Amino acid sequence: MSPMKLCVPGDKLCSVEDCIPGTGVYVRHGCIYSSLAGYVLRKNEGEELPVISVVRETETQLLPDVGAIVTCKVTSINPRFAKVHILYVGSTPLKDRFRGTISFRPGDIVLAKVISLGDVQSNYLLTTAENELGVVVAHSEAGAQMVPISWCEMQCPRTHAKEFRKVARVQPEYLQA
CATH class of the missing domain: 2.40.50.100 (RNA polymerase II/Efflux pump adaptor protein, barrel-sandwich hybrid domain)
Structure with missing residues (x-):
């Protein structure tokens, strides 16, 4: 090499x-x-x-790239979008923290695809437009882990309140044993 x-x-x-x-x-x-x-x-x-x-490092660092499927956690929201930390590219955890932009709620764990690369000042732009992409884990306002009831709704098992979310149809290669 x-x-x-x-x-x-x-x-x-x-x-x-x-x-x-x-x-x-x-x-x-x-x-x-x-x-x-x-x-x-x-x-x-x-x-x-x-x-x-x-x-930055001599060993090739894994970076989110356009078309990569990433797992991210929503950290904050405003009326137009949500900010996320990208945690995994595919099933590989990242060493460094990368920021992204998407539409969900704080605390949600989301499978998304990178559609635009970030730079020093901006975030990666992510999408959940495909069926396999969307919310994987969400918690209700009561603090319970919500259960998906359709491709666009999750329900709190305690209060039975329904919330709109774009739910991921998780593929086997993204499930960890």
Whole structure:
């Protein structure tokens, strides 16, 4: 394996014609630059151009990427969206904390798909549009773990109150024994 190239913020890495920008980089005037001090990582995904990213550690750090299925916990909400911490990519726990944006309630555990990469100032943008994605664990205002009763509702077993949630149809590969 060839040694990874070290870079600092502002280093010109390549042209946007040669690579797709990933995490830890930014685009300006048709070129991709490093936004972090770290190691340059090029990942080839299919027939497309390679994705170029900058990671902080020598060992390749797992990062949320567009199309990745992530497990996240809702930390706060406002009238337009909810902020989350991304905990897992697939079934692999993350070493670092990543933030995302989605629509649910605080405390919910959600399976979602990354649709837009974040940068230093912003969050990853997530979606639960597919049937397999949505709330996996939710607690009612009474504190009980809610039970899904349809694809769009969960019910408190104590109070029998129903709350609207986009419920995930969890696939076996995301269940942990």
